[in-house]
Amino acid sequence: MSEVFSILEYAFFRNALAAALLTSLLAAMVGTYIVSRKIVFITGGITHASFGGIGMAYFLGLNPLLGAAVFAVLSATGIEWISQKGKVREDSAIAILWSLGMALGIIFVFMTPGYTPNLMSFLFGSILSVGKAELYFLLAFFVLTLAFFIIFIRPIVYTAFDPEFARIMGIPVAFFRYTMSVIIALSIVISIRTVGIILVLSLFTIPQITAMLFTRDFAKIIPLAALWGTLGSLAGLFFSYFFNIPSGAAIIFFLTLQFLIIKGFVMARDFFRRDERVLG
Amino acid sequence: MSKPLAILENVATGYFSEVVLKNVNLEIFPNDFIGVIGPNGGGKTTMIKVLLGILPLFKGKVTFPQGKPNMGYLPQISQIDKSFPITVRDLVGSGLKTEQSWFPHLSGRQKNQVNQMLDEAGLIRLASKPIGELSGGQTQKAFLCRALINQPQLLILDEPNTFVDKGFEQELYRWLKELNKKMAILLVSHDIGTISPMVKTIACVNGTLHYHPSNQLTEDLLKVYNCPVDIIAHGPVPHRVLKDH
Numbered sequence: 001m002s003e004v005f006s007i008l009e010y011a012f013f014r015n016a017l018a019a020a021l022l023t024s025l026l027a028a029m030v031g032t033y034i035v036s037r038k039i040v041f042i043t044g045g046i047t048h049a050s051f052g053g054i055g056m057a058y059f060l061g062l063n064p065l066l067g068a069a070v071f072a073v074l075s076a077t078g079i080e081w082i083s084q085k086g087k088v089r090e091d092s093a094i095a096i097l098w099s100l101g102m103a104l105g106i107i108f109v110f111m112t113p114g115y116t117p118n119l120m121s122f123l124f125g126s127i128l129s130v131g132k133a134e135l136y137f138l139l140a141f142f143v144l145t146l147a148f149f150i151i152f153i154r155p156i157v158y159t160a161f162d163p164e165f166a167r168i169m170g171i172p173v174a175f176f177r178y179t180m181s182v183i184i185a186l187s188i189v190i191s192i193r194t195v196g197i198i199l200v201l202s203l204f205t206i207p208q209i210t211a212m213l214f215t216r217d218f219a220k221i222i223p224l225a226a227l228w229g230t231l232g233s234l235a236g237l238f239f240s241y242f243f244n245i246p247s248g249a250a251i252i253f254f255l256t257l258q259f260l261i262i263k264g265f266v267m268a269r270d271f272f273r274r275d276e277r278v279l280g
Numbered sequence: 281m282s283k284p285l286a287i288l289e290n291v292a293t294g295y296f297s298e299v300v301l302k303n304v305n306l307e308i309f310p311n312d313f314i315g316v317i318g319p320n321g322g323g324k325t326t327m328i329k330v331l332l333g334i335l336p337l338f339k340g341k342v343t344f345p346q347g348k349p350n351m352g353y354l355p356q357i358s359q360i361d362k363s364f365p366i367t368v369r370d371l372v373g374s375g376l377k378t379e380q381s382w383f384p385h386l387s388g389r390q391k392n393q394v395n396q397m398l399d400e401a402g403l404i405r406l407a408s409k410p411i412g413e414l415s416g417g418q419t420q421k422a423f424l425c426r427a428l429i430n431q432p433q434l435l436i437l438d439e440p441n442t443f444v445d446k447g448f449e450q451e452l453y454r455w456l457k458e459l460n461k462k463m464a465i466l467l468v469s470h471d472i473g474t475i476s477p478m479v480k481t482i483a484c485v486n487g488t489l490h491y492h493p494s495n496q497l498t499e500d501l502l503k504v505y506n507c508p509v510d511i512i513a514h515g516p517v518p519h520r521v522l523k524d525h
Binding site: 036037038153154157158160161162164165166167168169170212215216217218221 | 332333334351353355359360361364365366367370373374375377385386408410412413426
């Protein structure tokens, strides 16, 4: 146990803990919107499209996460625009976006002369190298998103659930849908640091489906997803440190394990309750 | 006769460049109960969207001589994602306009209003349940509560008799008859047989609108109106006559 406390003396590990915590809380809010609206696949497209931005930024000598942010926001608002116009087979368009983003990223990185950047850290995350500046940025974005959710929870839910009715009720539907697209895009890019492009989607979905074993009320899913997300992320982070495996993979592994265990408990509980009802 | 609630004059509308409806003329009076029938794809739902003001007009105009009325709207339930995590209480609350403009939460008074509405509809016991756990009839009721919570002057229902059993259908029609004393009702259905006995007048929508100032329609008239709908009336034995029998 003393070993667990001793690693807290390292600044890099404290930063990593704070990053994991903030990312989990951010993902709890944004992921609940994603899962409720059933736009998990769209979010996957946005995530992978952002890799194109990382590659381009490297090529141009800019901050790679800035490139990722630009690509992610453009593809997220683009998809929202397409879906509002309707009439397009969304899933095919997303598949193209998904692979094109990855292809562009690889092309640009290979065209970048000289030093080849550490692509692995973007694909699988590198939470142990998160710096103070990034942490403050993450904190600021989390606070803004939290404020937006607290103030506008009703219109956020209504425009996600039944946009047409929300429009009739005079809610500015386009504003909320586009703002949420931008929030999704930026949350993903920020979370790439923690778990990487390939794994980021699970951070926005596994805590939610775990929470939905207990409640089907949007506003109540968020705190529960925050709880499960935080627990799984911290467990994964400690595990990754002591067993020297990539943190992103460890976090996702723990989130899934946690889901399966809880799902098992819930199924067992329901089974025995049914028995009581039928037999007792 | 009092002034109409809404007037559609020579309206043409549709989606993008596609014209779905044209030359639509209709007046809706405060105690009307209009059954809107017509084939699928004929523009019934499109006409509703014009009334609700969420589709642009290509031509013509929509006017509200008594000022814009409060409108309650029940969309087609098939368009709704029933697995969305929203409770019955929140669903009904979403039909309320918020009183505080920037902090959009329901006031205590509005929460009471929601509970009262659910109580009247016999749904109060299900208030905290997610809509995914409701039966077809309960779902329709919950959405009807959302449409009614604002005390509308015009209630617009799009296919309220789908996904429900016959028992609920009878209950719904009794309820609507009661509501019709206080508000105008526009009820869309592809099934004229069930709605014909309860509505006061019928409008056929198929590319355009033919208004029929009674609830009795003959097959010949439907042909004139170019309104190919199922006119087999429902009863113990299906029969094909809609006049008194």
